[in-house]
Amino acid sequence: MSLAAAQGFLSPTGVEIAFLLVGIATLGAAVVTVTTKQLVHAALWLVVALGGLAVEYLLLTAEFVAWVQVLIYVGSVVVLLLFGLMLTKAPIGRSPDADSGNRPAALVVALAAAAALVWVVVDAFRTAWIDLDGPAQGSTKVSGTILFRHWVLPFEALSVLLLAALVGAIVLSRKDRTTDREGQR
């Protein structure tokens, strides 16, 4: 914490410059993701944005989080997204009906969420500095120790939330079949 005085915002190191540049690229990819009219391109730009985030984690020495980010988001979530887009036969070229009337509402929600997240992060880590030259502070061992020693309760709460989502998905997907069967009877 006392390091804060020794650090200045106007003496950027190589890592800080890289962090900023990657951040700008990530932001750009994210903006293209939500503005492009070509559905599959949006999903692929999302890959770029998520990959950029992983690079940011790497630059912050959080190696474990970075690879999990790639594994879960790029490897699974985007594949699922593309699977869905292919099932709905996303056209090559522009989709004229890709715009929805909910645009302003979505913008408001996005801005509110972004403001909340930025505020929380800034407030939480205001004076914390990462020593990039020392041993990695985000290695698997450190992450595991912190997660299961200090943050077990939120972790378990999250897994219960995911379980609830899973059960909800099963209920939703099974509902149609039973009503079909009743209809046949």
Add this chain to the structure above:
Amino acid sequence: MNDVLDVAFRLVVVFAVFLVLPLVIGQTEHKVMAHMQGRLGPMYAGGFHGWAQLVADGVKFAQKEDVVPANADRRIFQLAPAVALLPYLLVLVAIPIGPSEGAVGEIVDAGIFFVLAVMGVGVLGSLMAGWASANKFSLLGGLRTAAQLLAYELPMLLAAASVAMAAGTVSLPGIVNAFEWWWLPWQIVGALVFFVAGLAELQRPPFDMPVADSEIIFGAYTEYTGLRFALFLLAEYAGIVVLCGLTTVLFLGGWHGPFGAEGLGWVWTLLKTAVLAFIVIWLRVSYPRLREDQLQKLAWTTLVPLALAQIALTGIVKVVNS
């Protein structure tokens, strides 16, 4: 300056391995398949038993016209082979082949997560190819690829997690260092699950539903010709190298062997990898293709429970042992 040279040298070596080993496996596949089917296989190119067949194939591919279909999404169509191939190059960097510090391209702290994550990215190439070709067979191939990946990623991860639990580390050299011979019977179920799931992720027979040539021509790669098609094929064989190497490192003890663990350790790694690659080829010749529903059923009702049981077993032994 020495560090830069060292890194550059390692990258060059990894790149050379990346170019040579897949070709060796491809040539072996030609010959092994041929002899298993009572044929001779390539006999002319290069003179001695057709050793240069794949070099000749490469020259042929390079001479072919590079066609992009008129209705295709040009840029994504052209980018797809690179997305399919490059992840395997990245994975190869992290696989250790010998016990010394210098026998790995780059030590990655969260090695297992790195290799599995990057291998998963390679499938995006097939999906991009399937969608961008503007061909219904390609689209079907892409769909099957995605469904297959989603089904087999989970058992693969669980099996790898079991080894990580056993070794108490997620770094690949760390896992091989912790290996003892009795891990082999202890982790055998996990090894089988990992290998089978890996085969499915590579879309090798008997899991080649996404490229089933008698139904959907060549799946996502139907519209590709020339070099780009060759890149997809190279990606498949590079995938075999990576999968066999990973199975060796995670489950078969890598450089450990009855003798020569220090100086000749890397020979063991290569030998085990080669045997596994031979099994991959053998399976292709022996088994018929699984139907799509059989594929899904195998993953969700057999492999996932087996992987979970393996994790439970690993946990129990670990707790009892400590």
